[in-house]
Amino acid sequence: xxxxxxxxxxxxxxxxxxxxxxDCDPDTDxxxxxxxxxxxxxxxxxxxxxxxxxxxxxxxxxxxxxxLGS
Numbered sequence: 001x002x003x004x005x006x007x008x009x010x011x012x013x014x015x016x017x018x019x020x021x022x023d024c025d026p027d028t029d030x031x032x033x034x035x036x037x038x039x040x041x042x043x044x045x046x047x048x049x050x051x052x053x054x055x056x057x058x059x060x061x062x063x064x065x066x067x068l069g070s
Contacts, residue, residue, distance in 0.1 A: 014063040015054065015062070015063045016033075016043060016061060017060070018043075018044050018046050018053065018061060018062045019031050019032065019038070019043040019044070020045070020046055021038060021045075024038045031043055045062075046062075050065055
């Protein structure tokens, strides 16, 4: 009988890929990450004041800065 592995608890990663307006579909303005209108999506943009940014592997990521806005 095989030993059972404990269940892993998924940890939410606060870092999300930054979406630039130029990345969106030019006809529909849909965000390439979440698929809704870029103006309505919750994905971080490149110049949001309450976000901090980090570049990894040539890709820009953002997360809400701690202690701001809440």
